[in-house]
Amino acid sequence: MPPLAWNRVRPSTGQGRAARGPGWPGRCGICLAWTPGGGVCRACLDTHAPALPRCLSCAAQVPPGLAHCGRCLARPPVHVRAVAAFDYVFPWDRAIASFKFRDGLGWTDSLARALCDAVARSPDAGGPTGAQVVTAVPLSDARLRERGYNQAWEIARRVARWQGLPAHHDLLRRLRDTPHQASLDRAARAANLQGVFMPDGPAARAAVQGRVVALVDDVFTTGATAGAAAAALREAGASAVHVWVLARTPARRER
């Protein structure tokens, strides 16, 4: 077996328990300035992940003073709250691609910090009236073996720790991959996700029973994936589901 690189994780450790990397300084992945621990520097987080008025239900940007976008008012999603750290635009689209597909766990702390900040400033998302349990949208077993870590869980467990909340990687199972979502329209995405997620046994049901669950994912586009996973958590007994994502695709770019 080849030696384990610092930013890889053994597939057998479930939905991700990455080896801790050394905390030496690295260059900011965006502006290349030296920054403690590498990842993204504070200045770039402040510049590229500003606090913006967002729909409470889907995190799409809304005009100041509005709580919800028109789409959510017309058809409220399964999840009652959505938080996004930033829009899925440059430089975050590149950062997330690196984080997901190129062993980019060096980005994790910075991305998780941006999401934690967004949760902290969102009404009822964190704090005593917010989520009580944190989990992540799972990968299928095959995808987890291929990638070696679940990027959503890597974010989820950090945000949970910093928010002082319990985190569980095994509340949901993903029964199959849905690889071609990007080419589908909204209705087809929802149909493609039918039956993909299910609660992972009695222990998962006990963990979510009557609790507000925060479901973490990397990118929110139409919300079809989050909606399907949220529905499975509600079916398992969660009293409500929040969706916390790194990046929200701007509404105009939705299909």
Ligand SMILES: [Zn+2]
């Ligand atoms: Zn920077």
Ligand SMILES: [Zn+2]
């Ligand atoms: Zn909305």
